[in-house]
Each structure stands twice: as structure tokens, then as C-alpha cells.
Amino acid sequence: MNTPLRKIIHVDMDAFFASVEQRDDPNLRGKPVAVGGDHTRGVVAAASYEARRYGVRSAMPSVVAKRKCPDLIFVRGNFEKYKAVSQQIREIFFEYTDLVEPLSLDEAFLDVTFARKGKPSATLIAREIKQRIKEATGLTASAGVSYCKFLAKIASDEKKPDGLFVITPEEAQAFIERLEVRKFFGIGKVTAEKLNKQGIYFGADLKQMGLQELIRQFGKSGQYYYNIVRGVDDRPVVPSRERKSLGAEHTFGTDYYLLADLKEQMQKIEEELWQRLQRAQKFGRTLTLKVKFADFEQITRSKTLLHKIESAQVLHQTALQLLQAEEPYVKGVRLLGLTVSNFDDPRLEAVQLTLDF
Structure with a gap:
């Protein structure tokens, strides 16, 4: 019995850090934003697409970035916030498969060959995941779909931002042959320049090099280059860690001020x-x-119980206590979310409820 081709998705958030800042501060939307550094020192950690149009890139000295884009707005990074959003996105991935391999806060591989939900098509699953991310976080992601990690990673960059690109097994060879070697995942800038000096600019050129010559020039990486230019990449998606939490949240079309309205909205989130x-x-x-x-200020309130939350009733009662404790909601609420964590069996040092502020 032949082993079926794998269905791999690579999801890459669009200008992640900058997009989170633009989402949370309406004054930054549509403007060139750099996360990290300032106009006199430091380096840019991330740049919005508006800033990228001026040539601003991550790892660029802030002084150079400001020179390229005089109207550039520098924002101090909030990595705890980015990690929280990243975890929220990762939980969406886990709804479809346990085979999730994060590469960083803003990108991950998913193996959906035997997905637990959604349609059997990896393309439709990728589209659904993108939509779920948009609904849950207000952010856009780009996705690449193929039968191996190398091609899925390349594909996710083809239609950015908010893109979806598929490379089928039938299309793989032609796609790779016309792909510039500088765009190959796993071939860095120095290696690409070395290849260019030898007249090797595209996959078709690289394919002409023999295995022994590639190994002679590039060591163990030569075997990898030889394989990927032929569309051979058997690396599995390796989960790096178990999920640490599960959550659900809703952004409302109108702001809610009354506890009764918030209870009604909370019940839907609890059910999900x-x-x-x-x-x-x-x-x-x-x-x-x-x-x-409504003014985009965000708070979190936690309660840790002696026993696990193993019934919908306990979930409801605990959520209600947290919600009621923050009354009155004078500024209006535009989003509510609930997250369950602390999955490990308790090794209790104290038998008490705690409020985490």
C-alpha cells in the first residue's frame, strides 16, 4: 500500500508585530510603523507594509529606516502581547491537527494529512484557518499549501499579504525550475551570491549541478540542495510542545455596557x-x-481552582464570577474571551482560590 502524499500548510502572519500594534491603536492604521528602536538608535524588529513600501525592513538600523521613511512612526515592542496573540493563533491550529511545528511567534507548519476537522482538502482547510484567525484576532495571515515543508514555506510568500497559494505535486517541478535560488527556503544570502557567481540563478540552473559537486562546495547542505531542487523533502512536521491552553473569544459588532448583555454574549463563548x-x-x-x-484598553483576570474544570456548569459559574467582578463596564466592551490553562495534574502547595491581576 502506497503512503499518501502529505498535506502541509505553512501559515505566516502578515507583518505580525506591526499589525498587532495597528490593530490595537486606530491612530496607527494605514501609516508606516516600525516596532522597536527609535529615530536615533536601535534596530527595527518589524515594519508595517506601509513602511515596507519605502524599503524599511526588519533588522535595519533605525536611523537608516527613518532616512528612508521620514514619516516613520516608532512603537515600543510588547512581546508579552505578541506571545499571547501567537498562542491564540496556535490554538486555532490545534483545532485541526496536533501536528503543529512553530518556527517563530508568527509562523508555523501544519500537517493536515489526517485533519481532525474541516474538509479533506488542505486548500480549503488553509482558507478556513485564515478566516478563523481573522475573526479571532482581526489580523491577516498568508498560507502556502503543498506536499512538503519546503514548497509550503515558499508558497506562503507568493501572495502576501492575506494570500493563499498552492503548489500541487504536478506543478512542483516546473515551479521549482523557474524559482530564483535566492528564494529557496534553506539557501541564505551568502550561498545565493556564491551560486549567482557561478551563473546559477534559478532552480533549473541548480538542477544541473551533480550531488558530489554540491557536497564538495556546500558540505552536508549540498545533499539538501540536491533534493529540494527535485522537489524531494521528507522532513516531517515535528510538534515542539503540547498546547498549554484552549480559548475562545468574540469581537462584537457593537459595544456592550450592561452585564445582562455581556452574560448573553459570554454564554456563546462558553459553549464554543x-x-x-x-x-x-x-x-x-x-x-x-x-x-x-471600546477604547482598546485590554485587561485579563484569572481564577485558579482546586479541581479541573470538567463540566460546562463549572466553566459557566467561574466565568460569571470573573465577569461580575469587573462590573460596572462604563467604557463599553468590544471583545470578550475565555481561556482554560493549567492542564497538568495539580501538585498543590495551597488549597485556595487565587485571583491573578
Whole structure:
């Protein structure tokens, strides 16, 4: 029996750090933004697409970035916030497969060959994941779909931002042959320049080099180059860690001020979260409430229980306590979210409830 080709998705968030800042501050939207550094020193950690049009890039000295884009707005990075959003996105991935391999906060490989939900088509799953990310976070992602990690990674960069690109097995060879070697995932700038000096600019050129010659010039990497230019990449998607939390949240079309309205909206979130907990068969002791107000201020409140939250009733009661504790909601609420964490079996040092502020 032949082993089926794998279905690999590479998801890459669009200008992640900068997009999070633009999402949370309406005054930054549509403007060139650099996360990190300032106009006199430091380096740019991330740049919005508006800034990239001027040639501003990550790892660029801030002084150079400001010279290229005089109207550039520098924003101090908030990596705790970025990690929280990244975890939120990762939980969406886990709804479809446990085979999730994060490469960084803003990108990951997913093996959806035997996805637990969604249609059998990896392309349709990728489209659904992009939509789920947009609904949950307000951010856009680009996705690449193929039968191996190398091509999925290349594909995700083809239609940025907010893109979806598919490279089928039938299209792979022709695609690779016309691909510039500088765009090959795994071939860095120095190697690309070395190849260019030998007249090797595209995959078709690289394919003419023999295995022994590639190994002679590039060592162990030569075998990798020989394989990928032929569309051979058997590397599996390797999960790096177990999920640490499960959550659900909704952004509302109107701001809510009354506790009764918030309770009604919270019930929908509880139902969605409870379904995810049951599906994953993971139950934790800590429940976290996330509240984003109309002015985009955001707070989280947590409660850790002695026993795991293993019933919808306990989930509801705990969520209600957290929600009621923040009343009155004078600024109006535009988003509510709930997250369950602390999945490990308790090794209790103290038998008490705690509020994490």
C-alpha cells in the first residue's frame, strides 16, 4: 500500500508585530510603523507594509529606516502581547491537527494529512484557518499549501499579504525550475551570491549541478540542495510542545455596557470553548477572562481552582464570577474571551482560590 502524499500548510502572519500594534491603536492604521528602536538608535524588529513600501525592513538600523521613511512612526515592542496573540493563533491550529511545528511567534507548519476537522482538502482547510484567525484576532495571515515543508514555506510568500497559494505535486517541478535560488527556503544570502557567481540563478540552473559537486562546495547542505531542487523533502512536521491552553473569544459588532448583555454574549463563548475542551479532552484548573474595551484598553483576570474544570456548569459559574467582578463596564466592551490553562495534574502547595491581576 502506497503512503499518501502529505498535506502541509505553512501559515505566516502578515507583518505580525506591526499589525498587532495597528490593530490595537486606530491612530496607527494605514501609516508606516516600525516596532522597536527609535529615530536615533536601535534596530527595527518589524515594519508595517506601509513602511515596507519605502524599503524599511526588519533588522535595519533605525536611523537608516527613518532616512528612508521620514514619516516613520516608532512603537515600543510588547512581546508579552505578541506571545499571547501567537498562542491564540496556535490554538486555532490545534483545532485541526496536533501536528503543529512553530518556527517563530508568527509562523508555523501544519500537517493536515489526517485533519481532525474541516474538509479533506488542505486548500480549503488553509482558507478556513485564515478566516478563523481573522475573526479571532482581526489580523491577516498568508498560507502556502503543498506536499512538503519546503514548497509550503515558499508558497506562503507568493501572495502576501492575506494570500493563499498552492503548489500541487504536478506543478512542483516546473515551479521549482523557474524559482530564483535566492528564494529557496534553506539557501541564505551568502550561498545565493556564491551560486549567482557561478551563473546559477534559478532552480533549473541548480538542477544541473551533480550531488558530489554540491557536497564538495556546500558540505552536508549540498545533499539538501540536491533534493529540494527535485522537489524531494521528507522532513516531517515535528510538534515542539503540547498546547498549554484552549480559548475562545468574540469581537462584537457593537459595544456592550450592561452585564445582562455581556452574560448573553459570554454564554456563546462558553459553549464554543466547552466544545473545544471536550474535543481535545484537555481540562485545566485556571480560567482567564479577557476584556477589550471600546477604547482598546485590554485587561485579563484569572481564577485558579482546586479541581479541573470538567463540566460546562463549572466553566459557566467561574466565568460569571470573573465577569461580575469587573462590573460596572462604563467604557463599553468590544471583545470578550475565555481561556482554560493549567492542564497538568495539580501538585498543590495551597488549597485556595487565587485571583491573578
